[in-house]
Amino acid sequence: MQDFANADLIVIEGSNMAEAHPVAFQWVTEARKRGARVIHVDPRFTRTSANADRHIPIRAGTDIVLLGGVIRHVLENELYFEEYLRTFTNASTLISEQYADAEDLDGLFSGYDQETSTYENTSWAYAGDPERIAQGLPERDETLQHPRTVFQILRRHYARYTPEMVRDTCGISPEDFAYLATSIAENSGRERTTMFAYALGWTQHQGGAQMIRTAGVLQLLMGNMGRPGGGIMALRGHATIQGSTDIPTLYHILPGYLPMPKVGQDDFHEFTRAIGKKEQKGFWADADIYTINLLKAWWGEHATAENDWAYHYLPRLTGAHGTYQTVMRMLEGGVDGYFLFGQNPAVGSANGRLQRLGLTHLKWMVVRDFYMIESATFWKDGPEIESGELTPEQIGTEMFFLPAANHTEKAGSFTQTQRMVQWRDQAVEPPDDARSDLEFMYELGRRIREKLRGSTDPRDRPILDLTWDYPVNERGEPDAEAVLAEINGRHLTGERAGRPLNAFAEMKDDGSTSGGCWIYTGVYADGINQARRRRPGSEQGEIAPDWGWAWPANRRILYNRASADARGRPWSERKKLVWWDEETGRWTGEDVPDFPVTKRPDDPGDPSQGGAAALAGTDAFTMQSDGRGWLFAPTGLVDGPLPTHYESPESTIRNPLYEQQSNPTRVTFRDEDNLSSAGAMGTGGEVYPYVFTTYRITEHHTAGGMSRFLPYLSELQPEMYCEVSPELAEEVGLEPYGWATIISARNAIEAKVLITERMTPLRIGERTIHQIGLPFHWGRGEEALIQGDGANDLIGMNLDANTQIQNSKNNSCTLIPGRRPQGAGRRELVLAYRRRAGLIASEHPAVDGAEGAPGAGPADSFAPHEVRGPGEATAAPTGEASMKEMDNR
Secondary structure (H helix, E strand, C coil): CCHHHHCEEEECCCCCCCHHHHHHHHHHHHHHHCCEEEEEECCCCCHHCCCCEEECCCCCCCCHHHHHHHHHHHHCCCCCHHHHHHHHHHHHHHCCCCCCCCCCCCCEEECEEEECCEEEEECCCEECCHHHHHCCCCCCCCCCCCCCEEEEEHHHHHHCCCCCHHHHHHCCHHHHHHHHHHHHHHHCCCCCCCEEEEEEEHHCCCCCCHHHHHHHHHHCCCCCCCCCCCCCEEECCCCCHHHHCCCCCCCECCCCCCCEECCCCHHHHHHHHHHHHCCCCCCHHHHHHHHHHHHHHHHHHCCCHHHHEEEEEEECCCCCHHHHHHHHHCCCCCCCEEEEECHHHHHCCHHHHHHHHHHCCCEEEEEEECCCCCCHHHHHHCCCHHHHCCHHHHHEEEEEEECCCCHCCCCCEEEEECCEEEEECCCCCCCCCEEEHHHHHHHHHHHHHHHCCCCCHHHHHHHHCCCCCCCCCCCCCCCCCHHHHHHHCCECCCCCCCCCCCHHHHHCCCCCCCCCHHHHHCCCHHHHHHHHCCCCCCCCCCCCCCEEEEEECCCCCCHHHHECCCCCCCCCCCCCCCEECCCCCCCECCCCCCCCCCCCCCCCCCHHHHHHHHCCCCCCCCCCCCCCECCCCCCCCCCCCCCCCCCCCCCCCCCCCCCCCCCCEEEEEEEECCCCCCCCCCCCCCCCEEEEEEEECCCCCCCCCCCCCCHHHHHHCCEEEEEECCCHHHHHHCCCCCCCEEECCCCEEEEEEEEEECCCCCCCEEECCCCCEECCCCCCCCCCCCCCHHHHHHCCEEEECCCEEEECCCEEEEEEEEECCCCHHHHHHHHHHHHHHCCCCCCCCCCCCCCHHHCCCCCCCCCCCCCCCCCCCCCCCCCCCCCCCHHHC
C-alpha cells in the first residue's frame, strides 16, 4: 500500500477509498503531500472526492467507455511510452487472420456461438507457426504498422471512443475528460507514474473483469506497470480477502491459482499441460511441479509417481458451482446442508429474497459467527415471516448456531490487498464455546475420519489418506504455525529432509518436496515465521521488506523488471527500482527482482529449454507464455480479447456503440423472483426509470454482522437511507429525512431520504439520468441492535461470466414517497409494478393507488418484452416464471 506514496497521479475509480479503506488511504494522503494529483471517478461525491483534486461523476457501468476514450486519446496523439510499449508488451504481435473484432461484428467477437452464448476463441490466437507460438515466439512486426498487429487492432477498436462518445455515454463533460486524459499523459513515462485503484465499483459490474482489463491496457500503453507508483491496486474489502483467493475458498481454483480439474480431465499430465506447457516461457511452465507439491502436502506418502500423485483424489467440476448456482440448486431441493463461515447471504448477497427462500429448502444449516446474524434467524424473523408468506412451522431447515472466535481470539495469518502476509498472535482466549475456524475444521475433519475408519469404499480414501496431524494445545486448538509451515513446504528426503523450502524454485517433481501453495513458499523460510516480522519503517527503506512477507518471494512490486529499460538501466533516477549490475552479473535494486536474477538483459533466451530459461532478457512479464504484457488477451477471458462496452442488463440507455445491448456471455437465472426490467430493449422499461448503485460506509462492515450488533457503531449510523439529488427529490416529491420506497423488478424496500448535491444528475444524450445511492449494510432481523431493509433485496442475480460475480452496481428502479406497505402489501406492490412493466401476466392483482406512481403507465398496457437476441432475454416469459434454470443468452 505504501507504494501509493510514490505515484505522481492516482486515479481512484470504482472505489470510495477514504471511507471503505481508510487505513490504506493514508498513503494517498502522503502522495498528495509529495505533490501527487488525485482524481476520483465515481457516481457520488464522497469523502474520497473531498480529498481529491477533482471529482468526475460518471454514469454507473460506463467505465470502459471512459477509459477507452483515454486509450484513443493516447493512441491518436502518440502519447504512449513508445520504448516501453515496444520492449515489454505484445503491441507488435500479429493476430490470426480469422480474428474479427467487436467493431466488425456489431458488438460480438469472432467465434461466438448463438446457441450456447459462449465463445470458441481459437480465432483470437497469435499468428505464426504453432510450435513457435507454443515457445512464446509468435509473428511480430516491430514497426507496428501491419494491420493485424495488436497495436493497429487496438487503434481500430477504440477509434469510436471519442470525447463526444464519453460525454453522451458516461455523462462526463469534455472538460473533465480532457483533465483526466491530460493528467494521465503528463504523469506517465520515464520520469513519472500513474496508479489506478479500484474496488467492487468495478468488480461487481457487468464486465467488471473487462473494466479492470481496460485500466491494464492503458497502464501498459503508458509504461506504468512494474514501476514505483504505478500499476493497478485492487482494494480488497476485508483483511484477508486476498488470502481467501490465494488459498481459496473458491470452487474453481486450487491454492496458488491452479485450476480445479473438470470432468473428463483424467490424465494428470494433460491437466498440468493445460495450465502450462514445458516448452512455453515463464514460470507457469512448472505447473506440474506446483501441482505435485500441493498433492504431496495434502496426501503425503499416499501421493506417489505411480498413482500420479493422487491426482484422482481431486474432485471434478461439472460446471459453475458458485454461490448463486448453489442457491438455485437449493430452490430445486438439490442441496441438503449448508455451512456459513463469515457470510450472511440473507443480507449481503444479491437478491436477498431468493437467498432466504433457498435456505428454507435445506435439511440443515450450520452458521458459525459472532452473533445471531440474519442468515441464522431468517426462519423466525425474516421479511418473508413478517409478510406472512412463510411461517416458522413451514420451514423444515434444522438450524445449528456455533459461536466463532474473532480475530483477536486466535492466531494466524492474513493476506491483505497488496499480497502481504501478516501474522496475528492470539491476544485473548475466546469466551465459552467460541472456537476458531481452524479448530472447528480440524476437529470436524478428525471426527469424519474417525467415522470412516475401516471403510473399504474407494470414495472415502481421499479423506482417510489426508495428512491430518497438526499439533494441538490443551484446548484442542491446532498450531497455526504448523499449518503455515505446511503451506510453505518442506524437503521430504535427502540431506535437507524436514527443513522448510526457502523458495518455490526448490520444489521438485519427484516427490522429494511438498508445498501447500507454491506462491507462498518462503513465508516460513529458514524455519522462521516471516509473516510475523514487524521492523519499524523508520529502520528500513521505503519498500520495507522486513514488515510482513509478500508473495511471491517477498516481492513488493510485480513485474518490476519493467522498471528498467531494455539494457537493464532504470528509466530514470527518480523512478529506479531494480536494475542490472554489470559488475556482479545480477539484477539488484530496492525490491526483490521479479526476474531470473542472473539472466542478462541481452540474453536471447533458449526456446528449446522452456520455462525461465526460455525468457529473453526483456521478457519482463514472466507469468505470460510469451513474456509480454498483454494489451490483447488471446486466452484467459470468456467474453472477448479486448474490453468493449456493453450496457447493464436493465439499462434504460441503448448501447451507443453496438446493436448488441448487453454482454452476450453474461449469466442470469430464470425465476419469478429474479426478473429483470427490459430497460431500453423492450416495452415497459420506463416503469423503472432510475438507476441505483450500492456502496459501503466506514461505520458498518459488509452485511453488518460485525457492526450492527455493536452499540457505538449502531449509534453512528442507525438507519438505512438513500442518497438522492435535489432534482430527483423534487421530481418524485421526497422530503428531507422523510421516507422513500425503492422498487425494482425483484423487491421493494424503504429508506430514509438524504437529499444531497453529492448525487449529480447526468445528461446522457437528450435525457437526464438520475442515480440513487444505497448502502448495503442493513438487514431485517430482531437480534441486531439496529435493522433496516436490505439494499441487496433489490438486486437481480446477473453474473459476469469470467468471475461468476454479481453485476450488482447498477440496477433499475422506481422511487415513490413514503414508507413501503407492511405485510403482504409489499409483495402486492412489487407484483403491480411487474405487471405494468409486462414482466408478468396481467391477471396478477393490482394494488390500490399504485396507478399514479411515478414511472408507471396505465394498467395492463405493456406486453411481455421480446427476446431480442443474444443476451437480451432477461425475464422469464409469461407462463414460465417458475423455471429455475440458468440462461446464458
